[in-house]
Amino acid sequence: MMMQFVTPILRQSPRLCRGGVGAGVDVVLSNFTSPSNSSSSIRHEHSKQLLRAYSSSSPSSSSSAAAAAHTLLILGKPGGGKGTISSKILSDFPQFKHVSTGDELRQHVRTGTELGLQAKKFMDEGLLVPDEVMIKMVLSTTQSASATGQSLLLDGFPRTLSQAQSLDNTLTINHVINLCIPNEIIVERISDRWIHPASGRVYSYSYRPPKVHGIDDETGEQLVQRDDDKPASVMRRLEKYEEATRPLVDYYRDKGVLQTFKGTMSDVIYVDVKRWLEEKLACDDDEEDEKEMKG
Numbered sequence: 001m002m003m004q005f006v007t008p009i010l011r012q013s014p015r016l017c018r019g020g021v022g023a024g025v026d027v028v029l030s031n032f033t034s035p036s037n038s039s040s041s042i043r044h045e046h047s048k049q050l051l052r053a054y055s056s057s058s059p060s061s062s063s064s065a066a067a068a069a070h071t072l073l074i075l076g077k078p079g080g081g082k083g084t085i086s087s088k089i090l091s092d093f094p095q096f097k098h099v100s101t102g103d104e105l106r107q108h109v110r111t112g113t114e115l116g117l118q119a120k121k122f123m124d125e126g127l128l129v130p131d132e133v134m135i136k137m138v139l140s141t142t143q144s145a146s147a148t149g150q151s152l153l154l155d156g157f158p159r160t161l162s163q164a165q166s167l168d169n170t171l172t173i174n175h176v177i178n179l180c181i182p183n184e185i186i187v188e189r190i191s192d193r194w195i196h197p198a199s200g201r202v203y204s205y206s207y208r209p210p211k212v213h214g215i216d217d218e219t220g221e222q223l224v225q226r227d228d229d230k231p232a233s234v235m236r237r238l239e240k241y242e243e244a245t246r247p248l249v250d251y252y253r254d255k256g257v258l259q260t261f262k263g264t265m266s267d268v269i270y271v272d273v274k275r276w277l278e279e280k281l282a283c284d285d286d287e288e289d290e291k292e293m294k295g
């Protein structure tokens with residue numbers, strides 16, 4: 001099963017920039033359907049209020065949207081390789097600052113902050129942390145990034161339509177990578193994942209095993225399984241993804257910024273992601289140059 005390979009869906013000929021034939025085209029997406037009632041069910045009034053409060057308290061929000069160099073978003077099922085693909089992107093494209101809500105939340109849990117205590121019960125059960133908590137946590141980061149023109153790689157946010165709409169008020173999402181991995185591979189992969197809780201170091205017995213079984217390479221301490229990586233929790237996370245996060249595929253596809261990458265192995269998928277991203281960033285630079293020339 002692990003020997004299946006990526007289905008390359010991206011066969012982009014020479015440079016096809018936004019507005020060209022390839023703009024926003026996503027072959028695999030034509031197979032997607034989204035649950036009909038999901039979008040309304042996740043629009044919480046509370047998070048809308050928070051969003052309005054943020055928008056009005058940020059006088060520079062529309063101008064700051066233009067200031068961020070690029071905002072890249074990575075979407076995909078839990079355990080679907082978002083973290084692995086993100087770290088490869090960061091090493092090849094160091095201009096991006098990584099914003100991983102999962103890492104940030106786990107850091108809060110480790111250090112016992114109030115936010116961490118609040119979030120832990122949701123995370124352990126495989127549920128999403130409420131929108132208002134997430135929006136507050138992430139928007140402070142994205143607002144300061146847009147003020148300084150920093151490029152961002154968002155990993156794990158947004159995960160609901162409310163979160164996506166709140167983000168639209170502070171940033172322009174330039175490109176979205178949608179990772180499409182079969183569920184059976186995800187379940188296999190997650191049960192293989194063990195961590196060193198104090199540092200957050202992640203091991204996989206198939207891809208990145210520790211030198212000694214069950215032991216952290218650097219400290220010699222015991223590895224454990226994340227509470228939310230236990231089977232019942234994994235199933236709930238996959239269900240939550242379908243209900244709350246899948247509609248974002250349509251949301252960003254409709255904006256013409258989404259590209260789906262389908263496969264089972266992150267190393268193989270990344271070859272296509274890298275090629276696509278190089279192309280997109282080069283196109284964005286061309287567009288900037290054109291704008292400058294037009295004055």
Ligand code: ADP
Pocket residue numbers: 077078079080082101102103105122123124126127128129130134155156157158159160163228237
């Ligand atoms: P995964 O993608 O494998 O679920 P993450 O590390 O991205 O792992 O997230 C771990 C957990 O943190 C999620 O299951 C969820 O409980 C919480 N979480 C992370 N990002 C968000 C978000 N944007 N909205 C709500 N909950 C979130």
